[in-house]
Amino acid sequence: MIRFVNVSKEYKNGVIALYDINMEINKGEFVFLVGSSGAGKSTLIKLLLKEEGITRGKLYLNGTDITRVPNRRIPFIRRKLGVVFQDFRLLPNKTVYENVAFAMEIIGASPREIRRRVPAVLGMVDLSRKASSYPDQLSGGEQQRVSIARSIVNNPPVLIADEPTGNLDPETANEIMKVLVEINNRGTTVLMATHAKEIVDSMRKRVIALENGRIVRDEEKGGYGIEI
Amino acid sequence: MGLASVTSISAVLMILGIVLVLILSINNVVNDTKLKFDEVEVFLEDDITDFQMTTVEETAKSIPGVISIIYRSKEQALELMKQDWGEDAYLLEDLETNPLPNSYIIKVQDLELAENLVNSIKTLDGVEEVKYYKDIIDRLLTFANYIRIGGMIIIAVLVFVSIFIISNTIKLTVSSRKREINIMKYVGATNSYIRGPFIIEGVLFGLFGAVISIFIVYYAYSYLYANMNESFYNMFTFYLISPESILSDIAIIFLTIGAGIGAMGSILSLKKFLNV
Ligand SMILES: Nc1ncnc2c1ncn2[C@@H]1O[C@H](COP(=O)(O)OP(=O)(O)OP(=O)(O)O)[C@@H](O)[C@H]1O
Ligand SMILES: [Mg+2]
Numbered sequence: 001m002i003r004f005v006n007v008s009k010e011y012k013n014g015v016i017a018l019y020d021i022n023m024e025i026n027k028g029e030f031v032f033l034v035g036s037s038g039a040g041k042s043t044l045i046k047l048l049l050k051e052e053g054i055t056r057g058k059l060y061l062n063g064t065d066i067t068r069v070p071n072r073r074i075p076f077i078r079r080k081l082g083v084v085f086q087d088f089r090l091l092p093n094k095t096v097y098e099n100v101a102f103a104m105e106i107i108g109a110s111p112r113e114i115r116r117r118v119p120a121v122l123g124m125v126d127l128s129r130k131a132s133s134y135p136d137q138l139s140g141g142e143q144q145r146v147s148i149a150r151s152i153v154n155n156p157p158v159l160i161a162d163e164p165t166g167n168l169d170p171e172t173a174n175e176i177m178k179v180l181v182e183i184n185n186r187g188t189t190v191l192m193a194t195h196a197k198e199i200v201d202s203m204r205k206r207v208i209a210l211e212n213g214r215i216v217r218d219e220e221k222g223g224y225g226i227e228i
Numbered sequence: 229m230g231l232a233s234v235t236s237i238s239a240v241l242m243i244l245g246i247v248l249v250l251i252l253s254i255n256n257v258v259n260d261t262k263l264k265f266d267e268v269e270v271f272l273e274d275d276i277t278d279f280q281m282t283t284v285e286e287t288a289k290s291i292p293g294v295i296s297i298i299y300r301s302k303e304q305a306l307e308l309m310k311q312d313w314g315e316d317a318y319l320l321e322d323l324e325t326n327p328l329p330n331s332y333i334i335k336v337q338d339l340e341l342a343e344n345l346v347n348s349i350k351t352l353d354g355v356e357e358v359k360y361y362k363d364i365i366d367r368l369l370t371f372a373n374y375i376r377i378g379g380m381i382i383i384a385v386l387v388f389v390s391i392f393i394i395s396n397t398i399k400l401t402v403s404s405r406k407r408e409i410n411i412m413k414y415v416g417a418t419n420s421y422i423r424g425p426f427i428i429e430g431v432l433f434g435l436f437g438a439v440i441s442i443f444i445v446y447y448a449y450s451y452l453y454a455n456m457n458e459s460f461y462n463m464f465t466f467y468l469i470s471p472e473s474i475l476s477d478i479a480i481i482f483l484t485i486g487a488g489i490g491a492m493g494s495i496l497s498l499k500k501f502l503n504v
Contacts, residue, residue, distance in 0.1 A: 049414070072418070079416035089411050106417040150415070 001027045001158060001189050002048065007057035009043055009213075017043040019213040021057070025191060027157070030184045032200050033193040034224055035210035041193035044210070045162050048191075049081060050074045062157065079107055082151030082159040082188075086166035088143045090135040096122065096146050097131040103150045121149045125179050141172035148179055152188065159183060161192040165199065173199060200224040230433060236393040237437025237489055238444070240386040241482045245445035247379030248478065249469075254372040256469050261368060265361035268342050268349075270332040276354030284352055288334050291348065293341030298333045302326045329356060387489060394493025398430055402501050409501055419502050426494040434490025438482040445482075446475055 002025040009018040017040045046052040125145040165173035184190045207222030305328040310317040350358040450471040
């Protein structure tokens with residue numbers, strides 16, 4: 001599904017954020033990306049999203065080489081990748097329903113599809129009752145569930161989450177994890193960057209650990225590790 | 229904010245309007261002049277012989293571009309003059325002798341061709357003088373060209389300035405919606421999808437500015453026309469073009485340019501923000 005081959009990333013200012021990354025994530029996997037601050041987790045995600053260019057190496061998504069693609073193809077790559085961020089990134093002047101529907105409108109879904117699909121996804125993240133609320137009327141956990149709903153509403157094969165529980169208390173974080181696991185159980189590949197030791201340790205999923213831009217550990221059913 | 233865009237577009241278009249009216253008027257004058265002066269007048273000496281007259285006629289006929297040759301006697305010439313003078317014709321009643329010469333009026337297809345004709349006729353015996361108006365027309369054409377070129381340069385500069393103003397205005401809207409654009413990009417919106425609403429905004433600014441300037445230019449010119457047309461005619465013996473006849477041209481040109489400036493401005497303003 002996702003394959004990095006000898007990937008390095010050097011930012012324009014000379015910082016080498018990733019160094020010779022090799023990894024393969026298969027369809028349906030749930031993978032934690034861990035590492036201390038500045039290890040390169042977000043950079044790795046940005047490479048996948050084509051937000052940053054790759055300095056060396058090759059990157060494949062679904063068997064397609066996406067190392068270098070023309071700008072006009074980038075939107076179509078992003079449609080295969082749902083994204084969730086630590087800061088939710090919801091539109092404050094749109095309701096929950098509209099925030100989710102918006103993602104479907106953008107890719108040109110028909111109004112009928114939107115009317116059918118949005119309530120179903122809101123049901124999945126348990127927000128049916130909040131459909132007409134605005135983001136500032138919601139708790140952090142609820143806002144993050146809206147953003148998860150938005151990220152999966154177009155059925156992307158991969159869901160990428162960069163510290164989705166970073167702004168949430170442990171209990172709310174657990175709720176979010178349940179939602180992510182459920183999405184994973186429905187067949188979506190999930191890649192989640194996180195600092196949350198307890199979550200990683202309790203879930204026993206595959207863990208890829210980064211340190212100074214290198215992969216230092218990659219284990220099935222791993223824990224967070226002690227080196228942080 | 230929008231006010232700055234609309235105003236700058238209106239200002240550009242109004243100046244464009246002035247240049248356009250000038251160019252159209254001059255074109256009008258040039259065309260009129262060409263029509264009026266599609267003839268060459270050959271004044272004959274009073275003692276010209278029949279043979280010499282035939283030579284003049286034959287020579288003229290042999291030159292390409294000559295349409296017709298009409299003989300006008302001094303009596304006919306005086307009669308025409310009386311008609312032309314209208315109310316003042318009584319001044320001519322007192323003349324003891326007719327001072328006007330006999331002449332040939334030679335019509336040519338195009339004044340540009342007349343030079344040839346003039347050169348071959350003016351040296352013939354019995355020809356006193358040949359008159360035509362190429363100089364005037366040449367001068368008018370050069371003048372029209374200067375106006376045209378000057379106008380184009382001014383307009384080009386102003387168009388750039390207003391594209392710049394518009395793009396800065398829209399940049400403000402864009403940066404206030406930066407977050408939204410950013411989210412759209414992550415969800416996989418194409419650049420053209422994101423640009424759409426901003427281009428519409430820019431085009432609306434442009435059209436709005438165009439409408440305003442169409443009104444101003446039209447009414448200002450109508451006012452000028454109503455008050456100045458007569459005196460203009462008396463000075464230059466040409467009428468101004470009527471406001472009605474240029475309204476649709478001006479409207480089409482203004483709306484097109486206004487919309488174009490608006491669209492260009494918004495495309496420029498988005499450039500930076502789309503590189504996410
Ligand atoms: N746009 C950028 N330009 C230059 N350097 C950058 C840029 N973004 C990140 N870096 C650098 O690259 C390195 C990796 O940063 P990255 O954001 O990937 O870390 P991270 O693992 O996500 O950290 P955190 O856990 O704090 O989010 C850091 O040294 C950072 O300073
Ligand atoms: Mg990060």
